[in-house]
Amino acid sequence: MPDKSPVTVIGLGPMGQAMVRRFLAAGHPTTVWNRTASRADALVAAGAARATTPTDAVAANELVLLSLTDYQAMDEILGPVEDDVLRGRVVVNLSSDTPQRTREAAGWLAGRGATLLVGGIMVPAVAVGTPAAYVFYSGPKDEFDRYEPTLRVIGRPDHVGTDPALAQLFYQAQLDYFLTTLAAYLHSTALVASAGVTHTAFLPYAVAMADSISGYLPVAAEELTRRSYPGDVATATMMGATAEHIVGASAAAGLDGALPEAVRSLYDRAIAAGHGKDGWTSLYEVITGR
Secondary structure, three states, rough: OOOOOOOOEOOHHHHHHHHHHHHOOOOOOEEOOOOOHHHHHHHOOOOOEOOHHHHHHHHHHOOOOOOOOHHHHHHHOOOOHHHHHHOOEEEEOOOOOOOOHHHHHHHHHHOOOEEEEEEEEOOOOOOOOOOOOOEEEEEEEEEEEHEEEEHHHHHEEEOOOOOOHHHHHHHHHHHHHHHHHHHHHHHHHHHHOOOOOHHHHHHHHHHHHHHHHOHHHHHHHHHHOOOOOOOOOHHHHHHHHHHHHEEEEEEEHHOOHHHHHHHHHHHHHHEEEEOOOOOOHHHHHHHHHH
């Protein structure tokens, strides 16, 4: 029989609403609560049960999902809930915060008889529950396995370890890569636009570059694992010179230089540390400070 476990969702921003609609569509009885009660109206009309207080929301189901701004919001909402109500609940916090704050929250909930599963959704709200959706989880594996069929409704569930901080780290690492790449695209587009090149004219080349980068990563991962950075194809000195030229071109174009200057700094410091003849992956030694 398909899993139709009931679930509570607290926090009804775009992500919370998307999750609720997916749970309802999959046949899971879903209880909802939000500080601004009117955000639940459309979901209640679609079949969700409205809780009038956080205590009622937590008491309704063993599985409680939080879609909040940060862990401080969890403290404010669950703090007044009595221990007898929290006891035995599995709280899946999909909010973003620091790894240390996440570990503290796991201890705080454990002290009240509840279990924390940490989650990080890696798609925007419109893609929740689609084949493209995946979610990092960390925390007790037995509780994850117990609720995995329910959690799968909102996206492929990837359990990355028992340390509660790991889902946060995977989530933030992915967004580190994502945000930096998008910023680099904007900067490179602005660079050619300074000479009158249209954004659409540069677009095919930017797409080709983005696609090609994935081919570098498997070899890079092997080099990082070995802590060996061969410079057979291109050295840090060669690539650092290019980074210097980009800084100069950006300055000449009147662009903000913070991003290319940060990249140049990595190369400068790698070369100063003796990695001039090594490959670009030697920048890892600067980044990690080893």
